[in-house]
Amino acid sequence: MAVVSLVPTLTQRINLSRLNDIRVSGVMSSSGEIVSELASMAQIIEDKIYVAVGKDVKDSRMTLIWALQNSGGKKICVISILVPAQKIPFMGTLLPVSAVKEEKVREYRETEKLTMENILDEYLQICNQMGVQAEKLYLEKESIEKGILDLISVHGIRKLVMGAASDRRYSRKMTEPKSKKAIYIRDEAPMSCHIWFICNGHLIYTREGYIDQAEAEALTTSPQVRIPPDVGESSISSDPGELSTAQNLLSGPGSCHELDRIARGSPQGSIFSSCYSSPAFDSVSASLPRTITRETMLELDQSKESIASNQYSPPSVLDQNIDDSLCDQLELALVEAEKAKKAALEEAINRGKAEKDFLDAVRRAKALESLYAEEVKQKREIKQELGKEEAALEKMKLERDELMNELRLSLEQKLLLESQIAESDQVVKELEQKIISAVDLLQNFKKERDDLQIECDRALREAEELKIRQRETSSTSIPCFYSEISFLEIKGATKNFDHSLKIGEGGYGSIYKGILRHTEVAIKMLHPHSLQGPSEFQQEVEVLSKVRHPNLVTLIGACPEAWSLVYEFLPNGSLEDRISCKGNSPPLSWQTRIRIAVELCSALIFLHSSKPHIIVHGDVKPANILLDAHFVSKLGDFGICRLLNRNKGSSNDTTLLHHTDPKGTFAYMDPEFLSTGELSPKSDAYSFGIILLRLLTGRSALRLAKEVQNALEKGNLKSLLDPLAGDWPFVQAEQLAHLALRCCEVNRKNRPNLGSEVWRVLEPMKAFCGGSPSVQIGCGEHSQPPPYFICPILLEVMQDPHVAADGFTYEAVALRGWLEGGHNTSPTTNLPLAHTNLIPNRALRSSIQEWLQSHR
Incomplete structure (x- = not known):
């Protein structure tokens, strides 16, 4: 009689209770009946199907539809x-999370969750x-694949x-997952998870899974039941199809049972033996160890056969076949089996x-x-911070030593200078005599200056009258006081803001040197977050485009965008x-x-x-x-200047005030303006005084007035006089x-008033210093006009400059002749002109007239 040993590995997954209903009296005639009965007993617990989807509903829709069509009635989840964004949109740009306020980050995170x-909800x-x-x-997870693994682990x-x-x-040739996330999940997911990989609504690949991880390990590590060596091939079932069916049933999806062996053949020719119907015997069979000796198997077969005969054969047959010793052995085997089951x-x-x-x-x-790694990281950071602090302390010690050395040298220099002062007294007396002789020369210069002043006043009146007439004749024209330049021209002039062309940088932004319209220019790019916002930018454009002076910077154009x-x-x-002699430049x-x-x-x-507003x-x-x-000075940066309304009938500029928030550089700011917020022309006078002290001494502006007062x-x-400037004339230096x-x-x-009191002292010194260099510029090789004074068509200095649609400035007569000649393109770029309107460039015309007057 043959015995089929069925060893389940996970009895909790298969309902074996129906095996108790099988009676020996109904001995099955073939292995197919056993397979059919086992199939009817196997009940696989239905699991919920989880469908992983992405943010794009269009891309993941086909995957969800495939799962719905093939779910077989299972629940869907x-x-x-959600991968939190590392950069958050803020004011039209993306900023790192660390650069945004925590409140904004929380709001954005809530928006992400709601999205x-x-x-x-769209998938549902x-x-x-x-x-x-x-x-x-x-x-929420920092990566999608790790998040899916966490969900698999947490929710089973x-x-x-x-x-x-x-x-x-x-x-159609795709047989493997292609995305990195799918490959990662396939390789790293627990073996208990059965995964279907879908692409465009088609099943591409299936990764078989087991009931759980422990069962998967049991399947790969549990030993097979050994067949006694004396049992030949003839004792195994002769129907391989039925055996294969049983094996497939017990090892199919959702089950981890295996059909180990068909151990013995039946001498009567039957394929399988009948099974003992006792539940105790069934439990013993289910818990038998996988390694069974030949003698034990023979004894169990004989015991089961004899017991079955005793229970279901006629009494005459039972009396003849009962063997007491076999019954005892079977009882012992059952006891041992029960003990083995408990063990x-x-x-x-325990496992x-x-x-x-x-x-x-x-x-x-x-x-x-992880804690250790974090502790090591913190120790490393602390060590680095300590190293930085030690380096800072060492640097402070070096700086202190250098300051002490400088102080010692200064004291030595002070003693040396004091000794030289006595020697200089004699020189002072000699210089006083020379000054007396120079007074006569100054008087002559003053007379010539007065004559020149009269001529200058006459010329200014004529120029003012001319400007009034020009304003009257062009009152119907579109007002434009500067040339508007496109951002593309700015990028081209700076070679896309090449760092090597940067010549300055500050809180306002950066300054680049460039070539614009064949002219060497300086381009100031205001920083969006600087103190000079759009209003300050517009104010500087309006001021510099309307006023013109030899000692104010010339505004060529602007790019509002x-x-x-x-x-x-x-x-x-x-x-x-x-x-400060930056770059080792001469003093x-x-x-x-x-x-x-x-x-x-x-x-x-x-x-x-200035009229009608004081600037x-x-x-x-x-x-x-x-x-x-030629070291001619020009005042610039009018971004925070203020326009004051002139009080009628009042000549005292102290009454002209403007209340505003204090801005500027602390060392040069009017103390009364700092305390009251009242800005006046006397605020510029204070700054002028500090600059004058710096020109005399070459020292820092902080506490400089106090040092000069003490001296x-x-x-x-x-x-205190700067020795690098040469031998100062002491009388003029003291006067300054x-x-x-x-x-x-402070009050x-x-x-003093700059226009009356200060100018009365400074004007004579101009002649003492060799005259105004603005007149010297017109001599010799320095008389060439700036390139932006030249008309691109006539190649001559313009008299009436106008701006065309291409942004370039031309002589009005030449440009009109170009347009009347049938041209509709730019004379400079050869590109079509958007329109033929001409706008007068009054700021440039004023500069040209001043240049022409100084070169007559």
């Missing part, structure tokens, strides 16, 4: 992973349209449907506990490993750079310094005399005073020092 809920609507009630589930997912690749990559159960429980303890230990180890200002290029940089002589002071005073007087610069400092190739009181002014201190009075009412 739509899952997705995810809406997307999942698709399920409802197909008559399926579904659930939704999502998880056993059936998963997900995309294999983008639908656009689908082809196996205990071992399984489960051990596996759980092992997993807990692994999790704790990972947590400890990029907040860019285009000035004439001044190669000698700022007065701040020249006082300014005392003659040049006095001349710069005269020019600056002239420019401020011009601004304070107060508000930020006069050496960094905003630029020098051309004058002690009669020690020479010790007193004038500068008056300008630096603005005590400061």
Whole structure:
């Protein structure tokens, strides 16, 4: 009689209770009946199907539809992973999360969650349209594939449907997942999860799964039942089809049972033996160890056969075949089997506990490993911070030593200078005699100056009358005081803002050197977050395009779309750079310094005399005073200037005030303006006084007025004069020092008026320094006009400049002749003109007229 040994590995998955209803009296005639009975007993627990979808409903729709069509009535759960964005949109750009306020980040995170809920609701609507009630589930994670693995682990997912690749990559030859996420899930997901990979509504690949991870390990590690060596091939079932059917049933999806062997053949020719119907015997059979000796198997067969005969054969047959010894052996075997079953159960429980303890230990180890890594990182950061602090302390020690050394040298220099003062007294007496002789020469210069002033006043009146007439004749024209430049031209002039062309940078933005319309220019790009916003940009454009003075920077054009200002290029940089001899540049002589002071005073007087509004610069400092190739000074940066209404019948500028928030550089700001917020022309006078002291001493602006005041009181002014400027004339230097201190009075009412008192002192010194260099520029090789004064058509200095649609400026007569000749393109770029309107460039015309007057 043959015995079939069926060893289940996971009895909780298959209902074996119906085996108790099989009676020996109904001995099955073939193995097919056993297979049929086992199939009817196997009940696979239906699991919920989880469908992984993405943010794009259009891409994941076919995957969800496939799952709905092939669910077989199982429940559906739509899952997705929300990956928090690392950059958040803010003011038209994307900023890192660390650069945005926490409140804004929380608001954006709530928006992300709401968007995810809406997307999942769209998927649920698709399920409802197909008559399926579904659930939704999502998880926040830094990566999609890791989030799906976490969902599989936390929710015990056993059936998963997900995309294999983008639908656009689908082809009929596709047999493997293509996306990195799908490949990662296929390789890393637990073996207990059965995964279908879908692309464009087609099943591409299936990764078989087991009931759970422990069962998968049991299938790969459990030993097979050994067949006794004396049992031949003839004892195995002769019907391989039936045997295969049984094996497939027991090892199919949802079950991990295996049909180990068909151990013995029957001498009567029957294929399988009948099974003992006792539940105890069934449980013993189910818990038998996989390695069974030949003697035990023979004894069990004989015992089962004899018991079956005793219970179901006629009494006469039972009396003849009962063997007491076999019954005893069977009872012992049953007891042993029961003990073995209990031991196996205990071992399984212990093994489960051990596996759980092992997993807990692994999790704790990972947590400890993470904590250790974090601690190591914190220690490393602390060590780096300590290293930085030690380096900073070392640097402070070096700086302290250097300061002490400088102090020692200064004391030695002070003693040396004091000894030289006594020697200089004799020189002073000699210089006084020379000054007396120079007074006569100054008087002659003054007479010539008066004559020139009369002629200049006459010329100014004529120019003013001419401007009035021009305004009357062009009152119907479109007002435009500057040339508008496109952003493309700005990029081309700076070679797409090449860093090597950057010549300056500050809180306002960056300054680039460039070539624009064949002219060397300086381009100031205002930073969007700088203190100078759109209103300050527009104010500087309007001021510089309406006023013109030899000592104010020339505005060539502007680009409103990029907040860019285009000035004439001044190669000698700022007065701040020249006082500090930046780049090892030669120091300014005392003659040049006095001349710069005269020019600056002239420019401020011009601004304070402007009509109908007085212009107060508000930020006069050496960094905003630029020098051309011949060290002629030009005041710039009118971004925070203020226009004051002139009070009728009042000549006292102290009554002209403007209340505003204090802006500018602290060392040069009017103290009364800082305390009250009242800006007046006397605020510019204070800044002028500080600059005058810096020209005299070459020292820092902080506490400079106090140092000069102490030196004058002690009669020690020479010790403060900058020796790099040369041998200062002491009388003029002392006169300038007193004038500068008056300008630096804390109370603005005590400061002198620039137009009357200060100019009366500075004007004679202009002749003493060698005259105005603006006249010298017109001599020799320096008489060439700036390139932007030249008409591109006539190649001559323009008399009546007008701006065409291409943005270039031409002589009006030449441009009209070009258009009347049938041309509709630009004379410079050869591109079609958008229109033929001409706009007068009054700012450029004023500059040309001033240049022509100075070169007559």
